[in-house]
Amino acid sequence: MSLPKTDPTRTESWKLLKEHYAALKSEHLRTLFSEDPGRAAQFRIEWGEFLIDYSKNRITPKTMDLLQRLAVECGLEEAIKKYFEGDRINETEDRAVLHTALRAASGNSLYLDGGDIMLEVEAVQKQMETFSNAVIRGERKGYTGKAFTDVVNIGIGGSDLGPVMVTDALKYYQNHLNIHFVSNVDGDHVYEILRHLNPETTLFIVVSKSFTTQETLTNALTIKKWFLKKATEKDVALHFAAVSTNTEQISSFGISETNVFPMWDWVGGRFSLWSAVGLSICLGIGYANFSELLEGARGMDRHFQQTPFERNIPVVLGLLSIWYNNFFGAETEAVIPYSQYLQHLPAYLQQGVMESNGKRADRNGNAVTYQTGTIIWGAPGTNSQHAFFQLIHQGTKLIPADFIGFKKPLHGDMDHHHKLMANFFAQTEALMNGKTPEEVAAELRDQGLEEEAVANLLPFKVFEGNKPTNTLLIESLTPANLGALIAMYEHKIFVQGVIWNIFSYDQWGVELGKQLAKTILVELQRSSTGNHDSSTVQLMSAYQSPQA
Numbered sequence: 001m002s003l004p005k006t007d008p009t010r011t012e013s014w015k016l017l018k019e020h021y022a023a024l025k026s027e028h029l030r031t032l033f034s035e036d037p038g039r040a041a042q043f044r045i046e047w048g049e050f051l052i053d054y055s056k057n058r059i060t061p062k063t064m065d066l067l068q069r070l071a072v073e074c075g076l077e078e079a080i081k082k083y084f085e086g087d088r089i090n091e092t093e094d095r096a097v098l099h100t101a102l103r104a105a106s107g108n109s110l111y112l113d114g115g116d117i118m119l120e121v122e123a124v125q126k127q128m129e130t131f132s133n134a135v136i137r138g139e140r141k142g143y144t145g146k147a148f149t150d151v152v153n154i155g156i157g158g159s160d161l162g163p164v165m166v167t168d169a170l171k172y173y174q175n176h177l178n179i180h181f182v183s184n185v186d187g188d189h190v191y192e193i194l195r196h197l198n199p200e201t202t203l204f205i206v207v208s209k210s211f212t213t214q215e216t217l218t219n220a221l222t223i224k225k226w227f228l229k230k231a232t233e234k235d236v237a238l239h240f241a242a243v244s245t246n247t248e249q250i251s252s253f254g255i256s257e258t259n260v261f262p263m264w265d266w267v268g269g270r271f272s273l274w275s276a277v278g279l280s281i282c283l284g285i286g287y288a289n290f291s292e293l294l295e296g297a298r299g300m301d302r303h304f305q306q307t308p309f310e311r312n313i314p315v316v317l318g319l320l321s322i323w324y325n326n327f328f329g330a331e332t333e334a335v336i337p338y339s340q341y342l343q344h345l346p347a348y349l350q351q352g353v354m355e356s357n358g359k360r361a362d363r364n365g366n367a368v369t370y371q372t373g374t375i376i377w378g379a380p381g382t383n384s385q386h387a388f389f390q391l392i393h394q395g396t397k398l399i400p401a402d403f404i405g406f407k408k409p410l411h412g413d414m415d416h417h418h419k420l421m422a423n424f425f426a427q428t429e430a431l432m433n434g435k436t437p438e439e440v441a442a443e444l445r446d447q448g449l450e451e452e453a454v455a456n457l458l459p460f461k462v463f464e465g466n467k468p469t470n471t472l473l474i475e476s477l478t479p480a481n482l483g484a485l486i487a488m489y490e491h492k493i494f495v496q497g498v499i500w501n502i503f504s505y506d507q508w509g510v511e512l513g514k515q516l517a518k519t520i521l522v523e524l525q526r527s528s529t530g531n532h533d534s535s536t537v538q539l540m541s542a543y544q545s546p547q548a
């Protein structure tokens with residue numbers, strides 16, 4: 001059974017949304033607020049430790065109603081069922097999409113191809129728990145009998161970004177193990193990290209769903225060679241573990257079978273941090289915290305499955321994003337966490353969102369006639385305020401933004417936290433209200449400026465406002481809340497993919513570059529320039545020519 005294949009632009013609600021957009025596009029948020037005192041209360045969702053305020057969006061109740069009708073017309077409800085039940089919704093790869101099973105409650109069953117996958121999921125979780133406990137407690141030792149102090153995750157893309165983001169986000173909960181990440185095939189990445197490590201006390205985890213990824217295999221081999229300068233081949237079994245679906249390839253690397261953590265083709269790389277791909281997370285924060293991360297995600301899964309669209313966080317956020325992308329013509333979306341711990345969230349979401357929904361063929365194989373795949377970018381507040389906020393406030397582009405903040409700081413310093421959060425609230429208020437020419441003029445006159453100077457400066461000091469934001473105010477940055485936050489974005493991706501009528505779970509667009517790089521690598525190794533366009537030949541020969 002496949003997902004519905006509805007062209008969203010052919011629905012009745014799309015037509016109505018277009019008309020509604022024409023009527024609403026010039027409306028200022030300031031007016032919408034002043035006309036409706038109940039607006040903030042109407043456009044908010046409270047869920048567990050989350051408060052989502054989406055009232056600072058360019059919407060009216062009618063907008064939300066029409067967007068929800070669009071979701072209904074595109075078969076979202078049926079699609080959600082199929083997603084969670086393990087239908088092969090990743091049709092172009094003929095796979096189910098079941099990262100949600102990785103965080104499902106234990107004791108449940110989920111059958112795929114006749115087998116209960118929950119049994120395998122739980123067996124791997126047990127294996128992760130045992131392994132991480134032994135390493136953390138120092139019971140599992142290196143080849144000279146010393147406990148491990150450092151862990152290196154070797155992986156790229158989904159086998160890196162999730163673990164990097166979560167490990168950093170939950171640093172507050174971290175134990176004594178230092179977790180490092182090697183991803184880039186740039187040798188300077190791996191050598192820089194190795195420089196600070198002692199082979200006797202370092203554990204390496206090679207993470208690759210396919211176990212064919214050039215970057216990861218190259219880095220793993222370089223690290224193994226480095227390790228063997230001090231240790232012997234049989235010590236590899238003590239210091240190397242692997243996570244993959246491709247278990248045969250692993251044994252040829254010398255990794256002992258007991259250190260192999262399986263994963264499955266129904267887990268997409270960019271949704272895999274909940275699987276054994278998250279082993280480095282689990283080592284860093286301990287299994288109990290890792291389980292809480294899963295539990296938080298499970299809560300969001302339930303919310304997404306069971307809540308009517310109008311109060312369903314991922315549905316509402318997904319629809320708002322479609323509103324801006326397809327009606328206002330916004331091309332990008334910013335994610336601004338007011339938490340230094342979440343500094344890697346935008347990069348993590350870039351893969352999640354852009355690899356999933358950056359597609360131009362619809363589910364019928366036709367080229368879409370509308371925009372898909374928002375461009376995601378961002379950086380933590382307050383730093384980003386001092387960097388790119390100028391453009392969001394006064395530039396020419398419409399950039400809807402998610403502001404993510406926490407009520408309680410982890411280190412408990414309320415002086416810092418009030419300052420941080422004052423900025424958090426001020427920015428969304430400023431983006432919404434802007435500053436009118438009248439307000440600017442009055443302010444300049446108050447400063448004692450002459451009328452001519454006021455007139456000259458005025459255009460530069462006006463803020464148009466009307467910039468939409470969502471505010472996510474969360475109790476505190478716990479493993480469970482982080483799990484829920486990540487799952488929220490995963491489901492938002494799903495919602496948008498369903499409505500855009502695209503396949504969100506394949507990534508054919510990454511293949512072409514890889515293929516060409518293989519050819520070029522052979523040419524570089526043979527000091528040739530091969531048969532390419534004149535620009536590529538020119539660049540390759542410049543690269544290969546000896547320095548003058």
Ligand SMILES: O=P(O)(O)OC[C@H]1O[C@H](O)[C@H](O)[C@@H](O)[C@@H]1O
Nearest residue numbers: 157158159208209210213269510
């Ligand atoms: O885990 P691996 O098989 O090594 O794959 C690593 C990454 O490489 C690919 O290029 C994909 O675009 C990513 O989705 C994937 O996460």
